[in-house]
Amino acid sequence: MGIISSGFHGRRQSGNPALPPGQYETGSFPVLTAGPAPRIATDDWEFFITTEAGQRHAWSWAAFMALPQTDIETDIHCVTSWSKLGTSWRGVSLDSLFENVETSCRFTMAHSYGGYTTNVPIEDLLGGRAWVAWEFDGEPLERAHGGPARLLVPHLYFWKSAKWINGIELMREDVPGFWESNGYHLHGDPWREERYS
Amino acid sequence: MSTLWRVADVVSSTPETETARTIGLRVNGLNGNLAGQHIDIRLTADDGYSAVRSYSVARAGLDETLEITVDELANGEVSPYLVRELAVGDQLEIRGPVGGWFVWKPTDTNPVQLIAGGSGIVPLMSMIRAHHASENPAQFRLLYSLKSPESGFYREELQTLGRDSRKLTIDYVYTRKAPKDWPAAPQRLTAETLLANILLKDPAPDIFICGQTVFVETVGEWLVRAGYPAASIKTERFGGTGGTR
Numbered sequence: 001m002g003i004i005s006s007g008f009h010g011r012r013q014s015g016n017p018a019l020p021p022g023q024y025e026t027g028s029f030p031v032l033t034a035g036p037a038p039r040i041a042t043d044d045w046e047f048f049i050t051t052e053a054g055q056r057h058a059w060s061w062a063a064f065m066a067l068p069q070t071d072i073e074t075d076i077h078c079v080t081s082w083s084k085l086g087t088s089w090r091g092v093s094l095d096s097l098f099e100n101v102e103t104s105c106r107f108t109m110a111h112s113y114g115g116y117t118t119n120v121p122i123e124d125l126l127g128g129r130a131w132v133a134w135e136f137d138g139e140p141l142e143r144a145h146g147g148p149a150r151l152l153v154p155h156l157y158f159w160k161s162a163k164w165i166n167g168i169e170l171m172r173e174d175v176p177g178f179w180e181s182n183g184y185h186l187h188g189d190p191w192r193e194e195r196y197s
Numbered sequence: 198m199s200t201l202w203r204v205a206d207v208v209s210s211t212p213e214t215e216t217a218r219t220i221g222l223r224v225n226g227l228n229g230n231l232a233g234q235h236i237d238i239r240l241t242a243d244d245g246y247s248a249v250r251s252y253s254v255a256r257a258g259l260d261e262t263l264e265i266t267v268d269e270l271a272n273g274e275v276s277p278y279l280v281r282e283l284a285v286g287d288q289l290e291i292r293g294p295v296g297g298w299f300v301w302k303p304t305d306t307n308p309v310q311l312i313a314g315g316s317g318i319v320p321l322m323s324m325i326r327a328h329h330a331s332e333n334p335a336q337f338r339l340l341y342s343l344k345s346p347e348s349g350f351y352r353e354e355l356q357t358l359g360r361d362s363r364k365l366t367i368d369y370v371y372t373r374k375a376p377k378d379w380p381a382a383p384q385r386l387t388a389e390t391l392l393a394n395i396l397l398k399d400p401a402p403d404i405f406i407c408g409q410t411v412f413v414e415t416v417g418e419w420l421v422r423a424g425y426p427a428a429s430i431k432t433e434r435f436g437g438t439g440g441t442r
Contacts, residue, residue, distance in 0.1 A: 003288045005287070008240045008248075031410050034431065034432065036417035036427050081249050182298040
C-alpha cells in the first residue's frame with residue numbers, strides 16, 4: 001500500500017472510468033515534443049508506406065485528401081499523466097492506407113518529418129484504431145500539434161501518435177523508436193500503465 | 198527498475214522563492230541519476246485517493262539522494278502540498294528517475310548552451326552541477342530568463358559559480374523587474390537579445406531549452422531561424438496541463 005500523506009486531499013477526479021490508472025483529466029491540450037517543430041507545406045508533404053519487399057506506396061496531399069475521410073471522437077492519454085477526454089479529429093483510417101499493401105510483417109516504425117520515430121505493432125494500426133489525422137476540433141491541425149498531419153493511435157500513450165507524420169516502414173522485428181530508446185515502454189498501453197521500460 | 202514505486206524520505210526542505218521549495222529525498226536502493234532526468238511523485242490521501250506528477254531533478258546524485266525544486270501553481274493539485282505542507286521526516290512515493298533524451302552526461306564533449314525560462318532552470322541546474330563537479334572542460338553557458346531577481350532559483354550558488362567558474366558563463370534577462378543598476382530595462386525576451394547572449398553556431402553547441410510551452414516554442418523557433426540545427430536543440434516543457442511539467 002502507498003504511503004499516506006494526511007495533509008494531502010487532492011481533487012478526486014480519478015473516479016472517472018474513462019481515465020486509465022494514474023491519469024488526470026485536463027481541459028487544455030499541452031504540447032510535448034523533443035525539439036523544435038518542423039515546418040512542412042502541404043505541397044511538399046507526402047505519406048509513404050514501405051514494405052519488407054521494398055515496395056513503396058506514397059500519397060501526395062491531394063491524393064491523401066481524396067481518400068475516404070473519417071470523423072473520430074476519442075480520448076487521448078499522455079504518458080506525463082494528463083488525459084484529454086472527448087477530443088474530435090478528422091483523418092484517414094490506416095485501414096484505407098494499408099488496403100493495397102501486401103506484407104507479413106507484424107511491426108512498424110512511424111517516421112516523422114524532423115526525424116522522430118516511434119514503433120507500433122501493425123495490429124495496433126489496423127481495425128479502425130488508428131488514423132492519419134489532419135483536423136482537430138474542426139480546424140486544420142496546428143503545427144505545434146503535428147500539422148499538417150499526425151498519426152493518431154489514441155488507445156496507446158500519445159507519444160505513439162507521431163506528429164508531422166511522414167510515413168510507415170514495415171518491419172519483421174520490433175525495434176525501439178525515439179522515446180522507446182530513451183526509457184519509455186515499447187508498446188505503451190495506458191490501461192496497463194506501460195509507461196517506462 | 199525505474200517502473201517501481203519506491204518510498205522516499207524527505208531529508209531536507211529549503212525555500213527557494215516565495216512560491217518554490219527545494220526538497221531533498223533519500224530513496225533506498227536509488228542508484229544515482231543523470232542530469233536532466235525527472236521523477237514521478239505519488240501522493241496518497243488517507244482515503245486512498247492518489248495523484249501523480251512529474252518533477253525534474255535539480256541535483257543529480259551518485260547515491261541514494263536527490264533534490265527536486267517545486268514551484269507552486271496557483272490551482273495546482275499536488276504542488277501546493279509539496280511547497281506548503283510537506284516537512285522533513287515525511288515520506289512519499291517516487292518512480293524513476295526516468296528519461297534518456299533531455300540529459301547531459303559528463304562524457305559529452307560538445308559545448309553546451311542552456312536556456313531557462315523561470316522554473317525551467319531546474320533540470321538545467323542539475324546539468325550545471327554535474328558539469329561543475331566533473332573534470333569535463335566543455336564550455337557551458339546559461340541564459341536565464343526571469344520575471345524578477347526575487348523569482349530566481351539557486352541565486353547564491355549561481356552567483357558564485359558565475360563568478361568563479363572558468364567553464365560556465367551566466368546571462369540573465371529580466372522580463373518584469375530588473376535589479377538595481379541593471380543596464381537594461383525589463384522586457385520580454387526577444388530574438389535579438391536571445392542571440393546576443395548565447396554561444397554562436399560556430400562551436401556547434403548542444404542546446405537545452407526548458408520553460409513554459411510558449412517560451413520553449415518561441416525560443417526554439419528563433420534558434421532554428423537563426424540557423425542553429427534543429428537536431429542540436431533539445432526541449433522540455435513545464436506547465437499548461439494544470440499540473441507541473
